Amino acid sequence: EDKVVQSPLSLVVHEGDTVTLNCSYEVTNFRSLLWYKQEKKAPTFLFMLTSSGIEKKSGRLSSILDKKELFSILNITATQTGDSAVYLCAVEVAGGTSYGKLTFGQGTILTVHP
Amino acid sequence: GAGVSQSPSNKVTEKGKDVELRCDPISGHTALYWYRQSLGQGLEFLIYFQGNSAPDKSGLPSDRFSAERTGGSVSTLTIQRTQQEDSAVYLCASSLSPGNLWTQYFGPGTRLLVL
Numbered sequence: 001e002d003k004v005v006q007s008p009l010s011l012v013v014h015e016g017d018t019v020t021l022n023c024s025y026e027v028t029n030f031r032s033l034l035w036y037k038q039e040k041k042a043p044t045f046l047f048m049l050t051s052s053g054i055e056k057k058s059g060r061l062s063s064i065l066d067k068k069e070l071f072s073i074l075n076i077t078a079t080q081t082g083d084s085a086v087y088l089c090a091v092e093v094a095g096g097t098s099y100g101k102l103t104f105g106q107g108t109i110l111t112v113h114p
Numbered sequence: 115g116a117g118v119s120q121s122p123s124n125k126v127t128e129k130g131k132d133v134e135l136r137c138d139p140i141s142g143h144t145a146l147y148w149y150r151q152s153l154g155q156g157l158e159f160l161i162y163f164q165g166n167s168a169p170d171k172s173g174l175p176s177d178r179f180s181a182e183r184t185g186g187s188v189s190t191l192t193i194q195r196t197q198q199e200d201s202a203v204y205l206c207a208s209s210l211s212p213g214n215l216w217t218q219y220f221g222p223g224t225r226l227l228v229l
Contacts, residue, residue: 004156034215041203042118042220043157088157092215101170102215104149104157 002027006089006105014113017079021108023089024071031094033065033072034102038086046074046087079112086110116140118221120206126227127196135191135224139208146189147209147218148181152202160204163189164212196228 004025013019025033032050036043047056049065049072056063060079065072076083086109090102119138127133139146148160159173163183174180178196183189193200203225209218 032215041223041225042205044220045216045218048216090157101159101162101173102147102149102157103159106154106156 002091002093002103004089004091004103004105006108008108009106010109010111012111012113013079015080017112018075018077019079019110021074021087021110022071023073023105025091026070027091027093027103029094030067031092034090034092035063035072035074036088036090038088038107043088081112081114084110084112118206118208118219120221120224122224123222124225124227126229128229129198130195132192132194133196133226135193135204135226137189137191137206137221139187139189139206140219143208143210143217144186145209145212146183147207148189148191149205149207150202151205151223157205160191162212198228201226201228
């Protein structure tokens with residue numbers, strides 16, 4: 001059974017801190033790993049990673065994938081209160097009729113205090 | 115509208131009743147996905163459509179759940195004889211095609227409460 005595990009489950013920091021969120025996975029036929037930010041209801045796409053060792057950056061957020069050790073990290077530097085959200089990691093598996101099917105982790109709840 | 119829309123936004127029903135949840139994907143998106151998020155749980159894949167066909171129904175939790183998509187656009191998720199454990203937020207997403215997940219956008223969800 002495909003499994004995605006995120007840690008920590010929750011994290012409380014102050015503005016300006018740097019945080020690292022972890023995602024490990026055990027899946028068959030890995031295709032890609034995705035990070036989402038979920039505020040209120042709808043998750044919004046952050047990154048899609050397919051290759052090991054290549055960092056993706058968007059402003060204060062960055063992410064990297066290690067396909068040998070089967071994990072990814074999401075870094076947020078100089079955190080702001082607007083970064084408070086649930087961060088979801090998901091893995092896409094390839095092959096057969098599972099094209100585009102995502103298995104999600106349970107999420108990390110990030111709270112940033114002023 | 116430019117985004118994925120879902121209706122109703124909230125639904126309260128009694129155990130044993132049937133419910134229908136609707137999803138309007140972004141125009142031109144051929145792939146459509148249904149997920150559910152129970153309290154304290156991660157998102158759980160239910161079903162996905164490529165056009166009007168559903169190549170992968172593996173996530174549907176029981177035969178009380180069914181979904182259809184017509185005209186390559188609107189999709190309806192139907193839950194028959196609802197149970198309390200069906201209470202969750204049901205999220206719909208669409209993407210240009212199944213492989214283009216960086217184009218995947220989620221709708222605001224339908225919060226279902228079964229009493």
